[in-house]
Amino acid sequence: MFIHFEKSKTEVKFILTEATQILNTPSVREAKLKCNALLNQVRNVNLLGKLTLTQTNPSEMKEYVKQIFPQNCSLLKQTKPEICYGNITLKHNKTICLGDFNVHGGAFISDDVVVIGGNEGGSGGLIKAINISNEKMICESTFKTTVKRLAYDFESKSLFASCYESMMFHCLNKEFTSKIRLKDCGLGCNNGDICTFDGVLYVIVDNAIQRMDFTKLQDGMFEKCFDSDTACISLNGLEIDSKKKHLLYTSEDCEVVCTSLKGREIFRYKDEYLKQAQSLAVHSHGFILVANTGEGSNGSIHAISEDGKEGRTVLHNCLKNEPIRDICFDQINGRLAVFEPSYVEIYDVCVEEKPKHK
Structure with a gap:
């Protein structure tokens, strides 16, 4: 036996x-x-x-x-070590040239498709869906004004667009041609980045975080969550830590601020190397990636520990050395899309053999 x-x-x-x-x-x-x-x-x-x-x-x-x-x-x-703040590294996979398209934000909507938002030729707004495997455009849709930020909810298969001139849209079909206007220019307040979690759309509006349940999208009524030291004149970042149910946003002073869903502050992060933080991506294991978008940064990306006490550089510059407008993980956090003014760069998210803690 x-x-x-x-x-x-x-x-x-x-x-x-x-x-x-x-x-x-x-x-x-x-x-x-x-x-x-x-x-x-x-x-x-x-x-x-x-x-x-x-x-x-x-x-x-x-x-x-x-x-x-x-x-x-x-x-x-x-088994391989679990990926974490101390061992994450980014390995370049491919670069997609977008020609005259001026990118402001983007999002994964499937394993192989990213949606980019911005404008082209300086007139109106535009979003395009691109298959990153063959680099071909799948579809495109026009907007009245430049698209600032995009957020995709995988559970409901909904795409949300935050635009300049205080407009917000909910795209209803896979071609993004059918839209509901959630917020209009007549409201007189600027909106910034957006994210979704547990059937709720979150958005930065001037100096506050607001929310709208998916069940109330037809009503177009946002509810204020809490005040925030944010500015929506240019780009900013808003993300959700689904592991801990925390919100993270970039402040007017280029800090990364972590709060509860009701606004209780958990930590603030800022260091001398992070000159201008305008976009965030939160890994499912809790650590945060933030893009340094300041002039002369050459597209560097920094990692922040789950508790906000440590930070380190994981990418010193993008391949094209352009300022980063936005970053996002795919659904399983295996790849990171980096959106630059005229390029999208795809990076594989890997475990570094000899992790660096600083």
Whole structure:
């Protein structure tokens, strides 16, 4: 019996080690583990822990291993380290030239499609959907004024656009040609960046954070959440930390401010290297990326720790050395899109072999 068990345990270890190498790749979006006869033979052994018959989740192989095996299991030592503030690095994947398009913001709407907003030729506003795999435009839609920021809600498959002249829109179809105007120029207040979370649209309006439930989009009535030291004359950043249910925004003094959803301040971050912060991206593990958009920054990107106590540079300059207008992660945080005035750069989000903490 002992020999039979040891043989089974060795086979299990070999199978999972082999599967880890295959499934820990950016190309794998979903995987399924099933208990076969071999695993059922050892499912009640304390060393291996309780096995679940079937698990399906869009996550990396290491997450499946954690669900099946206890924390002190030797198999866990085979997996890659979890990405965090201290070890994140960005590796350039590709650069897409946008010609005369003047980009102000963008968002992923699928694994391979980004939507960019801005204007072209100096007249009106425009958004374009681009397949980043073949670099071809899928569709485009015009707006009355320049598009400042975009936010896409994957659950409801809704695209929201924040524009100059105090306008905001909700795009209803996949071509973005059918729109509801959520906010009009007659309201006399400027809006900035937008983000979505748990069925709510959040927006910076002058010096306050406002919200609107998706169920009330037809009414067009925003509710004030709390005051903020923000300015909407130019670009700014607003993001959600879905892990902790925190809001993060860039202040008028180029700080990164973290608050609760009701406005309780949690931390402020500012350092000498971050000259002008106007765009944010929050990883699902809690750390923050912020783009330095000041003149002469050459498109640097900085990481801020989850608690706001540490910061370091993860990208000293973009390939094209242009000021960064906006940044965003894809849905699974495997890639970062960097939006510059006439380019979109795609970076793979990777674990640095020798992490730097400063």
